[in-house]
Amino acid sequence: MSEKRIVVIPGDGIGEEITAAAVCILKKAAGKSGIQLQVERHLAGGAAIDAYGLPLPDSTIQAAKKADAILLGAVGGPKWDGVAPEIRAEKAILGLRKELGLYANLRPIRVAEALIEFSPLKAEAISGVDILLVRELNGGIYYGAKNEAAVVNGVEQASDLEIYSTPEVQRIVNLACKAAQLRRKQVVSVDKANVLASSRLWRKAAQETASQYSDVNLSHLYVDNCAMQLILAPKQFDVIVTNNLFGDILSDEAAVLTGSIGMLPSASLGDGTGLYEPIHGSAPDIAGKGLANPVGTILSAAMLLRYSLGAEAAAEAIEKAVDQVLVQGYRTADLYKPGSTKVSTEEITSLIEKQL
Amino acid sequence: MSEKRIVVIPGDGIGEEITAAAVCILKKAAGKSGIQLQVERHLAGGAAIDAYGLPLPDSTIQAAKKADAILLGAVGGPKWDGVAPEIRAEKAILGLRKELGLYANLRPIRVAEALIEFSPLKAEAISGVDILLVRELNGGIYYGAKNEAAVVNGVEQASDLEIYSTPEVQRIVNLACKAAQLRRKQVVSVDKANVLASSRLWRKAAQETASQYSDVNLSHLYVDNCAMQLILAPKQFDVIVTNNLFGDILSDEAAVLTGSIGMLPSASLGDGTGLYEPIHGSAPDIAGKGLANPVGTILSAAMLLRYSLGAEAAAEAIEKAVDQVLVQGYRTADLYKPGSTKVSTEEITSLIEKQL
């Protein structure tokens, strides 16, 4: 048995119950692959503001850095909307990404056949969609120089710098190309090179980087066109790679095409510890009621096994178990329709556990 | 009879035939409202590159400035993809916006009931959608300081500045609020205030501006959430106001929800001459074949009558005529399905003209 250290950050709202569910599945799947997990809980987001007066305590950062992987629930909620800007819950997310050097956000967009009716798109448009969206997560306008509102020459103005360096682009495009090699080998790089200087650098660096992968086909799309194509013909995409800001918008757009964001996982990777979390929010209105869908977090745990613990078989076992439970017609409240069997957070977790 | 000067810029590809169609409708509708049009043709885009070696000749700019309104087809095409960056066809668009001070891009997103089946969304999700997207068009990252790729401290980097001033935000939010007063009085301002300093200024200025309209209700959405909501529940939106870059992405996303971008018009307004154009591209592959759908350009002509010539009745007459021809089942090739009557660019134009 090898031993691995996992930091769990439940966060706020439904974070507690969905991470509890995922940890249970994670432990079982890891155990079967000969990995014993040592799990440590840490605070971030609103829970940390309440306990320490700041959203990302140093103890959480230190523990995260030493861990083999981090599993996060969701942070924030209306309770903390009024806090000072410097301690807002988002700061926990942005802080973790920067402290851990998490430069790549991986968002698989897949539609379970059993849930196809939940998509706002017509079934024939969405059936079979399987996209991996790779978002640059440590650069661009998120971290470029900011000037908060100030009067300059008599006019109040504010600004943010969108900035990319060639090595930053190479790093993320390399990752996207490697991911594509394990898939359908098509990478679409998204930019706004007809307007932005940073996008022109992005496009050139992406081109040069991808040319080193003779089996990968790279093409380019402007971000406005990509926003259209995702709706018109989502099946055309295999891997999409883009910058931090465009990735924020396009990954959420792509996610809702599936109709069930409660199902979608994500991984944020860097050179050290990886962070795994569902893409949905903390949903404080349903917290503690057994209504939350833990599948996004459970599938994030599968990504954790795959990318941080190298346990591919365990990852696939979880993904298969989830599929089977859905095919059997079990649904949490968010996905319930007459004809299926409504189950609680805990019940669906036990059903998935039994399938493992 | 009053007399008005219209500059027509056919542009490239199908630009010629769709502007010809729209001018014919425009003249007829204007005439019935007692307005005589003096129409002048000018070049821009690829056609201007071929004729003068640059995409926006000074003669076009000068004529545009003196005109009462501009009707544009579409510019660009693969033929000019290889030209030097400084003379690319986009420069014609960006140049006209700046030279004419066109700070507001109005994009109505409406779904003709007769065409609902063309939407990639399920009919119940899209039926009745009626959005006016107002995009700031003269500021932000499009025109902020640019640094093309250069080596700084040994690393190649490039950057663009996203910058907004309070008066720029006030101007566009005032316009959005006034538009909302003529509609359902709901304005959603879209930003990324949890990350960007320029968005925090935007949000504050939007709030202050909208508070002067006691009958208008303003709310705020983050751009990633808006990209989701447009797909999940497009009916919730009345007027959306946002910055140049977010507007570029969201307006195209919203447009494809309707399933027929050949139908959608746009207006770009400033303090002087307004510019009107369909939202689709120049489609060089079908140019000159009578296959192009002129309706987006014809509806742009209706907007021209409304906003630049103050001829509301003429504008509504065109919109009604278009609706009737669609209800009667006439369709250009892009919207043809068995059961409807396929007609050419010219045929649909005469049908609309007859309805007037």
Ligand SMILES: CC(C)[C@H](C(=O)O)[C@@H](O)C(=O)O
């Ligand atoms: C909370 C916010 C700062 C964050 C982002 O913009 O990156 C979120 O939208 C996300 O996508 O994880």
Ligand SMILES: CC(C)[C@H](C(=O)O)[C@@H](O)C(=O)O
């Ligand atoms: C051609 C391009 C510069 C332009 C833009 O980005 O504004 C286009 O996408 C548009 O929306 O009109």
